[in-house]
Amino acid sequence: MRFPVDIQKEKAAYFFWMSTGDSKADILQGTLDLMVLRTLQTMGPQHGFGLAKRIQQISGGALDLNQGTLYPALLRLEQRGWIRSHWGASDANRRAKFYEITGKGRRQVEKESEDWARTVAIMERFVRLAEQD
């Protein structure tokens, strides 16, 4: 069974069809994954704080990212082999852990971007349908 979910009250603002058994956190996570991967792909290696700041910048402040949730997401991506990490020194010569995207991660970005575009296209049709009524 699928049912509509309005998660604007949450941190992100999406209208979605969800199948029972999915949890809201997973949806958010899925989108966060893509954001992290894309950011790392375009901006190069980043430490956690830098990454959080970039994501907020790119979203133009529309995304109220709970920075703390970033670290579990990074761990997950690393476990999947999409990113890797190493300790290094920051611009301010501070010790920090840096994350960078792997080849496998780049392929994942391609795949997820396509999925995402398809989803958006479908959703747009529904939104327009709703406006006509």
Added chain:
Amino acid sequence: MRPIFQRWLALFRAGRLDRELADEIRIHLAMQEEEFRRAGMSPHAARQAARREFGGIAQAMETYRERRGVPWVEGTARDVRYAIRGLRRSPGFAAAAVLSLALGIGANTAVFSLVYTLMLRMLPVARPQELVTMYRTGGWGNGGISSYPMCLALRERKDLFTDVAALGVASKARFQADGRARPEFAELQYVTGNYFSLAGVASALGRVFTDDDNRVPQGHPLVVLSYDFWRNRFGADPAVVGRTLLVNDRPLTVIGVAARGFRGVEVGRPVQLWAPVVMGAEPKWLMSEGMHWLWPLARLAPGVTRQHAQAAVAALWRQHLERHYGNYPNAAFKRKAFEQGLEVRDAASGFSMLREQFGKPLMVLMAAVGLVLLVACTNLANLLLARGAARRKEIALRYSLGATRGRLVRQGLTESLLLAAAGCVAGTAFALWGEGYILKFIPAQSEVDLSTTPSGAVLAFTLAVSVISALLFGLAPALRSTAVDPAAGLQSRGAGTAGRGAGLRKALVVAQVAFSVVLVVLAGLFSHSLAELRAVDLGFQNRNAISCQLDFPRTWKDEDRRGARQRFVAQAETLPGVLSVSYSFPGPFREGGADITLRVPGSEQTSREPANVQIGYASARYFETIGSVPILGRDFDRNDTANSRKVAIINQAFARAFFPDRANPVGRIVSFDDSKPEGGEPTYIVGVVRNITHYGLRRGVRPTIYVPFSQMDPGWPPSILVRAQTPPSFLIPALRRELEKLGSEVVLTEPRTIGQRIDEDIFQDRLLATLSGFFGALALALAAIGLYGVVAYGTARRAGEIGIRIALGARRAGVVWMVLRDALLLVALGLALGLPVSLAAARTVASVLFEVQAADPVAFATTAGVLAGIALAAAFLPARRAASIEPVKVLRQE
């Protein structure tokens, strides 16, 4: 694959990874703080803002940890640690919980492992599920054994069975590795030539029997050794094949060793030697249709079901009965013969003489221990609910700190599983002891060793029982105690608002009482039944007389044996403290019995057909020795010899049946020549004895006639009876020393007092009464704890109300009664539920009871009384506490 591997790896590096993450977060916060400061915030405001931006640090770390390792394992480990801490804080609860679970789980394991060994375990043979046996029932049927000709007739039915083998009941045989060695004993079983091939058992060395080894009566002096016996007794010497062993004083040549791991098909009696069936009986007996001593073991032909085989076998059996007993002159005998049946039974789990007697009590015990576990679980659920109610505040706090319900339920279940695990371990230890305890009830003379080795099936059963009980007692409390509204829970004053919890607890106590009722009723029934058995008039007094047997070399002739027995009796009589020595067949309370037909000249009863009575063969001073001096006439004495006139002693039942005129039967005549109504050679009645229960307390007393051994020798080994003033522990060694003088080859076997034999005769009843009594008491104790808990909790909750009542002038006695009434109501409900179930349970065990009806008023009334007593005892303390409430104190608290 990779994430999984990393996750497991992370389990072992948790400490380092935690520190790394903390570092990373600290750095993150420092960077953010610096940025805010550069934007012009004060250091304090910058730190605050950085934290706010980051969100919950603890939550982030928690999510990170969950994702990093195997959350299930880590979470469980944490829950276990938490549960251990919690249990350590309430050691009394933990001890009570583990103890009651250990008793419950242990009892279940012990009984199941016996059930498994005796009834369920499959034989280690090829395709055991195809095996059946033809079990003889009714009449004189004992343990299902049949005659050799019957087994051969079954083997002819190729349409039903691919093959039919026959095997004797395993027995202790005298065994010597050579003629000069001291006699040892080994388990010997006679089998047909096709036995091994039918079982699918090959030889480890040499060869096993074939049909060619079982053709000529007494013509195949061969033996096959079991692998274990070959290894333990002969050190796995391959040269044993071809050697000659003395088995029951006959030389048998070893032809081979059976495959490793095969110990025969009889439960609890590992066979060491196999010999051909044709060697097992005298030629005249071997082909006798009336000599029942073998179990048929058959493999069903493809496509033949047991039901199909049963129909065909029944027809075959009918023909056999007609042919053999159809023209029997003795109508009483013929009737009994036709009561016999032949049942096709499953033989996949082997044979046992004990199964018939011990199986039913074991099943009853299995049900009883299941109930015990249920009682223990209900009790635990109740205790856990009480704990949960006391922890409402803590739980409310944890909710508001972000714990999810699932998490809290899991934590509660972890505690339950931990308790169950501890109970499982302690229970296994208890089971080992308990099994030994149960096995001690089995008569030594059955020579069956059911002691089990830990097996996978039993282990799986124990684990399953433990987990199921953990869920049984843990799930409801875990769900109930986590159904807390955080806000209300934090505000409430402890136990104030748990109204629904109280209802559930009452329901649990009622259930507990109901289970206990069933157990107590069963205990009452079995105890009453045992008491009835104990109250049976034995008809003799000397329960302390020793009875034993002499085992002679098989080569000794009957005259040699008789002479040695006479000498032994004469010597034993001279021992200090010995009052009299005698012997008889069948001995008191030994397996065995004898019937004979006779005529009583002048009696209506035997004018048309001879009567069938029990017969006992006894030597001089027999009745004096067992303590039953004849009420009329005299005992047998030394003057009753083979050449003196034939005499007999009858019991009262005999006198009543055949001399109904109440005249003194002494001097009257009976005749064992039953060919004509007036009889032949006369036997003079010289005495009348009381009705002596010789053959088991349950069997009752039939008309019995006793004759002197010197005038009629049954040819079976008699029991020797010694009545003495010295205790058995001194007497038995003294008897052994006397026996040494007769030669080292004669062995004294089974020396026991008649009292011990009586105990063995009713071992199932003693077992059931003892164990059900123990379990009943246990259930009652647990029910008392449960009741006390609920009543004490209820009065504590109503303290305010009671205070007001007292302030308004309620009498203290009234308050006591009010509390007691509540407890009695719970017990009354439990009784109302439990008694009908008990009655149904009692009906299923009615066949095991002796002179006690299923609806036994004694057992049921006692149960109700005992439970009412328990209710009052459990409620008394809380009631007194309630009555001593000071209204001022309570009202001030409100």
